[in-house]
Amino acid sequence: MRSLNVSNSSNMELPSVGAHCCQENCNALDFLPYVCTCCKTFCLEHFTAHSVDCQIGDNVVSELKKIENFLTCSEEGCHERSIIPLVCQNCSKHFCVKHRHIGECVKKTEDEYKAAREILAIPTNQFNAAKANSDREINKKIENAMKNDNKRKLALKVQLMRLKSKAVGLQSIPPTERVYFNILLPSKSEKAVYVSNVWTIGRTIDYIAEICHLKNNNNKSGELKLRLFKTDKNILSHVMSDSIKNLIDSQVILDGESIIIEYVSDNCVVLN
Incomplete structure (x- = not known):
């Protein structure tokens, strides 16, 4: 409940509580005074x-009414509103902060988009070509x-470091079990892969x-089988139950080496 005004005779009893009305000939002490937008205090x-008569208060109300005239972003599907206009110099439309830097306000044809993508792709293609050439030399x-x-x-060691930076494999394989190989595929392409040494x-x-x-x-009879070969074209192992760890321990193959995977007949032990 709001505290009551007190008369001047009571001012000395509570000198630091509330504020006095600034109306001439009033000066009443109000525990919860009213403060106008012009910063004057009243009972x-x-x-x-x-x-009713305060001009400053009228001006504030007027400014608040102006703020209600929001601008909506012209980007399709965007409903962001703003009181500050961000107008495109090309189309004279307002855009929000997120879309004010869109590259174009006039839609292009598919051919124009394709040409633009080709231009943007030139540096990437040049880099990829240079990298591929460098990789071949290495x-x-x-x-x-x-x-x-x-x-x-x-x-x-150099090849192993390169393989680790790009090899793919199961994330569930613990790092301590991972063995990296550069796989030479039947298509003559290559792929860096890591497997588990317990496999x-x-x-x-x-x-x-x-x-x-x-x-x-490999599980069908009468079909060519996939087998792994060393780069000297000798089969890695014709015993499918051999573990990678046993082959590494016996130095048949080493971590980081290149191996060939190829389709051969069941009894093939050396590639042609």
Whole structure:
């Protein structure tokens, strides 16, 4: 409940509570005074009379009415509103902050979009071509170094670092179990893959076929089978239950090496 005004005779009893009405000849102390938009303080009685004639208050109300005239963004599907106009110099339409930097206000034809995409793609294509050429040169140097017993260990480390940066595999394989291979595919392309060292040769072939989208008929009789070969074209193992770890421990294959996956007959142990 609102506190009552007190007379001047009571002012000395509560000198620091409330505020005095600034109306001439009033000066009543009000515990919950009314403050006008012109920053003057009144009691209830004189505030009501003052608010009718206050010019500053009228101006504030007028400004509030102007703010109600919101501008809606012209971007299709956007309902953002603003009191500040952001007008495009080309089409003279208002856009919100999010869409004020749209590249165009006039729709292009599909051919114009295609031409624009081709222009934007030029730097990317040039970079990809240069990178592919650089990768081929590095691959040649690594391949030649692999043939040199003195350089083989260092070349293998370099290839392993490159494979780790781009290899794909199951995230569920613990990092301590991951073994990285550069897979040479039947299409003559390459793919960096990591597998688990506890997997068997059969499981590894199935996974490489899956992730590289190779047709796998290893469980069908009378069909060509997928097998893994070393780069010297000798089969990695013709025993499908051999584990990757056993082959690495016996140095048949090393972490980071390139291996070939190819379709062959059941009894093939060396690629042509």
